[in-house]
Amino acid sequence: xxxxxxxxxxxxxxxxxxxxxxxxxxxxxxxxxxxxxxxxxxxxxxxxxxxxxxxxxxxxxxxxxxxxxxxxxxxxxxxxxxxxxxxxxxxxxxxxxxxxxxxxxxxxxxxxxxxxxxxxxxxxxxxxxxxxxxxxxxxxxxxxxxxxxxxxxxxxxxxxxxxxxxxxxxxxxxxxxxxxxxxxxxxxxxxxxxxxxxxxxxxxxxxxxxxxxxxxxxxxxxxxxxxxxxxxxxxxxxxxxxxxxxxxxxxxxxxxxxxxxxxxxxxxxxxxxxxxxxxxxxxxxxxxxxxxxxxxxxxxxxxxxxxxxx
Amino acid sequence: xxxxxxxxxxxxxxxxxxxxxxxxxxxxxxxxxxxxxxxxxxxxxxxxxxxxxxxxxxxxxxxxxxxxxxxxxxxxxxxxxxxxxxxxxxxxxxxxxxxxxxxxxxxxxxxxxxxxxxxxxxxxxxxxxxxxxxxxxxxxxxxxxxxxxxxxxxxxxxxxxxxxxxxxxxxxxxxxxxxxxxxxxxxxxxxxxxxxxxxxxxxxxxxxxxxxxxxxxxxxxxxxxxxxxxxxxxxxxxxxxxxxxxxxxxxxxxxxxxxxxxxxxxxxxxxxxxxxxxxxxxxxxxxxxxxxxxxxxxxxxxxxxxxxxxxxxxxxxxxxxxxxxxxxxxxxxxxxxxxxxxxxxxxxxxxxxxxxxxxxxxxxxxxxxxxxxxxxxxxxxxxxxxxxxxxxxxxxxxxxxxxxxxxxxxxxxxxxxxxxxxxxxxxxxxxxxxxxxxxxxxxxxxxxxxxxxxxxxxxxxxxxxxxxx
Numbered sequence: 165x166x167x168x169x170x171x172x173x174x175x176x177x178x179x180x181x182x183x184x185x186x187x188x189x190x191x192x193x194x195x196x197x198x199x200x201x202x203x204x205x206x207x208x209x210x211x212x213x214x215x216x217x218x219x220x221x222x223x224x225x226x227x228x229x230x231x232x233x234x235x236x237x238x239x240x241x242x243x244x245x246x247x248x249x250x251x252x253x254x255x256x257x258x259x260x261x262x263x264x265x266x267x268x269x270x271x272x273x274x275x276x277x278x279x280x281x282x283x284x285x286x287x288x289x290x291x292x293x294x295x296x297x298x299x300x301x302x303x304x305x306x307x308x309x310x311x312x313x314x315x316x317x318x319x320x321x322x323x324x325x326x327x328x329x330x331x332x333x334x335x336x337x338x339x340x341x342x343x344x345x346x347x348x349x350x351x352x353x354x355x356x357x358x359x360x361x362x363x364x365x366x367x368x369x370x371x372x373x374x375x376x377x378x379x380x381x382x383x384x385x386x387x388x389x390x391x392x393x394x395x396x397x398x399x400x401x402x403x404x405x406x407x408x409x410x411x412x413x414x415x416x417x418x419x420x421x422x423x424x425x426x427x428x429x430x431x432x433x434x435x436x437x438x439x440x441x442x443x444x445x446x447x448x449x450x451x452x453x454x455x456x457x458x459x460x461x462x463x464x465x466x467x468x469x470x471x472x473x474x
Numbered sequence: 475x476x477x478x479x480x481x482x483x484x485x486x487x488x489x490x491x492x493x494x495x496x497x498x499x500x501x502x503x504x505x506x507x508x509x510x511x512x513x514x515x516x517x518x519x520x521x522x523x524x525x526x527x528x529x530x531x532x533x534x535x536x537x538x539x540x541x542x543x544x545x546x547x548x549x550x551x552x553x554x555x556x557x558x559x560x561x562x563x564x565x566x567x568x569x570x571x572x573x574x575x576x577x578x579x580x581x582x583x584x585x586x587x588x589x590x591x592x593x594x595x596x597x598x599x600x601x602x603x604x605x606x607x608x609x610x611x612x613x614x615x616x617x618x619x620x621x622x623x624x625x626x627x628x629x630x631x632x633x634x635x636x637x638x639x640x641x642x643x644x645x646x647x648x649x650x651x652x653x654x655x656x657x658x659x660x661x662x663x664x665x666x667x668x669x670x671x672x673x674x675x676x677x678x679x680x681x682x683x684x685x686x687x688x689x690x691x692x693x694x695x696x697x698x699x700x701x702x703x704x705x706x707x708x709x710x711x712x713x714x715x716x717x718x719x720x721x722x723x724x725x726x727x728x729x730x731x732x733x734x735x736x737x738x739x740x741x742x743x744x745x746x747x748x749x750x751x752x753x754x755x756x757x758x759x760x761x762x763x764x765x766x767x768x769x770x771x772x773x774x775x776x777x778x779x780x781x782x783x784x785x786x787x788x789x790x791x792x793x794x795x796x797x798x799x800x801x802x803x804x805x806x807x808x809x810x811x812x813x814x815x816x817x818x819x820x821x822x823x824x825x826x827x828x829x830x831x832x833x834x835x836x837x838x839x840x841x842x843x844x845x846x847x848x849x850x851x852x853x854x855x856x857x858x859x860x861x862x863x864x865x866x867x868x869x870x871x872x873x874x875x876x877x878x879x880x881x882x883x884x885x886x887x888x889x890x891x892x893x894x895x896x897x898x899x900x901x902x903x904x905x906x907x908x909x910x911x912x913x914x915x916x917x918x919x920x921x922x923x924x925x926x927x928x929x930x931x932x933x934x935x936x937x938x939x940x941x942x943x
Contacts, residue, residue, distance in 0.1 A: 259598070352940040354922075373845045375942040401841035402755055402943035403780040406827060407834045410858070434849075447858065451834055453827045454921040 195255045198262040199225045200238075202285040204295045206262060214256050218247035225265045234271055234284040238262035244282050244296075246271060272327035275334040286328045290319035297337045309334040350375045352405055355458035364462075375400040376436075377458065382465070388473035389418045397434075397441055398461055405458075408451035412465050413441035420473065427472035444468060478631045479525040480508070480607070480619045481790040483821050483931060484638025486528040487617070493533055494573040494611055505532040505557050506569040508607050509933030511789055516765035517748040518675065518699045523765060524621065526607055526631075527790040527931035529566055532557060554592065555599060562600045565935070567621075569607030579616040581608070586628075593622045617644035633673075635767070637790055637820055639896030641887040643670055655743045656696045663889055670888060672698040672744075677766035679703045679754050679782060680773030681730040683715035683873030684796050684880075688770050690717050691881045693738045693745040700738065700747045701762050702731040703754045704773075715870040753844065754778040760938065764789055770880055771795035771819075774866075776837035777844075783826045784939040786819035787929050792887070793819040795826065796880045800867040812906040814876030816883050821931070823899040824915035825924035872905055879903060 195214055198206040199221070209224045218235045227233040236244040237253055244264065247253055255261055266284025274281055274288070277297050294301045307316040308325060319325060319335070327333060349356070350368040355377075359366045365380040379396040386392075397413040413434050419426055426442070433440035446468045451460075486506070493504040507530045513523040538553045554568075561568040570592060572585075581589075589608050596604040606622040619631040634644040647669040656668045676697050678689045681704035689700060708716060708723040708730055716730065718737030731749035738747045750759055755778065763769065763785060771782045771793050779795065786793040794816060801811040819825060826832045839859040843850040853859045879901060886892050902911045917925045929940070937943070 349937045350942050352937070352942070353935075370943060373943070400942040401777075401838040402845075402941070403777050403834070403837050403841060404942040406780045406783070406832075406941065407777070407838040407841060410838065445856075445858070452918075453834055454918050454923070454925075 196260050197221070197224070197255065198260055200262060200264045202264070202266060202287075202292065203289070204264075204292055211255070215252050215254050217250055217252050219249040221247065221263050222249070222265065225263070227265050227267070232267060232269060234266045234268055236264040236266075236271075236282060236284060238264065241279075243279060246282050246284075273332055274327055275332060277336055283327060286326060287324040288327060289321065289325075290323045291321040293319065293325075293335055294321070294337060297335075299337050304337050306335055306337045309336065350400060351377060351458065355405065358457065358459050362462075373402075375402065375404070379462070379465075384418070385470055385473050388421065389469075390421050390424075391416055391418060394418060396465055397436060398458075398465075405456065406453045408448055408456070409461055410447060412444050412446070412461070412468070414444060415439060415441050417442040430472065476522045476524055476623075476629065478619075478621045478629045479523060479633040480527075480609070480631045480635070481525065481931075482528045482617075482634075482636040483790065484636045484640070484642070485822075486531050487636045489531045490571050490609070491611060493531070494571055495575055495613060503570060503572040504534060505554065506530070506571055506607065506609065507532060507557070507561060507564075508567040508569055509788075509931045510565075510567050511764045511933040513761045513764050515761055516675070517701045517750070517762040518746050518765075525764065525789075525933070526567060526569075526621065527933050529931040529933075551592070551595060554595065558596055558599045558604070562604075567605055567607055568596060569609060571609040571611065573611040573613070575613045577612065579610065579612050579614075579618050581610055581618065581620065581628075585610075589622060589628070590625060593625055597625065633767075637792055638822060640890065641768070641792060641884075648673060653744075659696065663885075663891070667885070667889055668696050671696040674767050675699040675701070675765055677701050677703065677763060677769040679769060679771050679778060680775070681716075681734045682706070682712065682772065682774075683868055683870065684798065684877045685770070685772030686715075686717040686719070686730070686734050687874040687877035688772055688796075688881060689734050689747075690737060691877060692770075692884075693741055693743065693747070695881065695885075696743075697745060700745055701766065702734055702747065702749045703752070703759060703762075704730045705751065705753045706730050708733055711865070715868050715873045717874075755781050755943070757938070764791075766791055768884060769793045772877070775840060776832050776834075777840040779826055779832050780834070780837050781939065781941075783819060783832065784923060784929070784941065787821055787825070787923050788932050788935070788939055790821065790931050794880045794883055795819060795831075796876050797831065798868075798872055798876045800869065800872065802867065809906040812872065813902050813904045814872060814879055815900065815902045816876070816880045817900045818883065818887075818897045820897075821924075821927070823897075823924065824917045825921065828917045828921050828924055829900070829915045875903070875905065 194210045194212055197209050197211055199209050200206040211220060211224050213220060219230055221235045222230045222233050230249065235247045237247050239245055264284065268284050271282045271284050274283060276293060281296065290306050291301055293306045294304055301321060306319045308319055310316050325333065348370040350370050367378040367380060369376040369378060376397055376399045381393045382396045383393055384391060395415045398409050400409055401407040413436065429445040430442055432443045434443045446464065448464060490504055494502045496502050506528060508526040509529045511525040511527065513525065515521065516523055535553050557568050589606065593606045596606050608620050608622065608628065610618040617634050619634050620628040621631065622628045632645065636642045636644065647666060649669065660668050674697055676692055676699065678685050678700060681689065681702050685704065689702060692700060707727045708719045710724045713719055713721060713724060719733050723733050729751045731751050735747045735749040738745050750762060752759065754773065769782060769785065769791055771779060773779060782793045782795065785791060797815045799811050799813050801809065803810050817826065817829065817831065842859065850859060883897065887897050890896060898912050900913050902913060919925055923929060
């Protein structure tokens, strides 16, 4: 058995994408790179020099005029290093190299989780800071350290921080929730995919041997309850999705309007994480393992809410 | 030192033979993707194991083949890189399969050199955690395998199995010293069965009437390693059927697993037995379950059965599930139902859900009772969960006969003494009518466990077995 190994060819996986980039293809001479913007959104480009300069990177990034742009290389450590127009970098190392291109004439420094970064834009968003820190944007927050008195300032994903203000900004990230089992998946893959595809906010709970999913900010029938949205708690038996869930629970407690009373069989509490949740005693008579999943429960919750309100 | 095991789905092995053992004798190759089961500590040797299971066979595209003869094959690695991409994204291990059609069942120096280059490519593409499986087939039907965990040196697979209609082993069985204990058994089945059983690791879930009988039968059969799971203690009402249990055990409230382990140890015929007290779904038991070659399901717990139902397909560990139904006639004359059942769970066989043997609602109520007994009691008062049933009839001859049915099925899978077709997916014996039946089942077309193949050989995923807990 003999293998013809062409590592250079192996690192270039998508010829079609190179064609879209408008470059002619000479497989022995081409190197793929990823060009990103200030939001860390990357696209693929192809360069014919294994040791290009910053100017060549700006060229394949169509960043003109060159003297109004900055280019940074993303190092393996996640840190950024400015690549000046006459400075070279070697693409013949493992992996596809990433570069960031900014329209600016100067860079700004900031500290993130104890490491110094150079940034080519005046502004940086919370989401970008999380990406640079290498943490999961859903589970982690990022803060701007406030020296002296006062709390550190939380930076939301869409917040923009002005790096051109005097002084060096110091950011840090940390996990937002400290619930036991956070990060422990509970939902089977298909169920998680369903909720994600529907754009539903949800939290998976694995605590003390019990498992649940919380649908955050679930939309309620308009004008029928004394709230517009509610969190829906659904306990999942250990064998779910082979075993059916039963009942669901609401926080806050929902009252019908204008009757101003709890719906039928929805006036008992269940204590979960120290809070009393409103128990909706609705029971399914059928469950088809392999067919039914969280989508079935979502429909049953929706139907129960509509039925109670009619 | 980590031990390496590899389990094939039988049809994957057949496909691979068709791809790489060509009639013209020219050497050929193919790819394979494997699920990986990581065991930090197996219950008998307390050793780490990595068990690989065949998940998908990937032929090498014709455009990648460059040249081949009866002594070599050359192909370019573009498709291998695509394989690595899939392995990384899906959490699988990439592998390469080739053949020595007339050659020795040994990897050559050329194999070592070329595979090291592929490992280098895998590490560059997928990072330091990447590894590579290598499988060698010969025209004589031999199979050898190894895992490259790094660039340094490959680890030979200690155990190589294929499961399907049979349970076939391809690693050379360690020769057994002529032990008198099993000499009469060798007269029936030959020395190979004794040697194979000695090396096997078998789990018994539930140590009641059927489980205790199964465990003692397996020990006397010469099974080398057993692990026992049960949460219950011995009670006076068990003594009529619990093999090895004495009144003193009931008086002392001794755990069933400890009683059975004691009886096996005192036999003194070489079985290593590990008792594990607790419910089978305890996460602390996962390594022990994953370490087994075969699992006997002897529990009447619906929730536990559902876990084993998935275990068989995810990890390519056949589960031999058994049950006994005794229903006297209402008037007290004769039996309405008196039957024992053995169901084989393995890729290709209908699962317990499609056979409607397990009640998902009962399983959910068992789960609630285990984790939130106050809420379970509350719902019972409100008639939202079923109360516990009345005590079920149990007779030692039928529990033991059912265990014999199941253990005989293991022997059939290993030897084919009933015929070369291998396993029947389900057998039932009507003890009242002296009839044996082989009931078929209609699989639900979209059952993710036994109709679809996405779980077969998948091994470790998050969450475990792709279920809530």
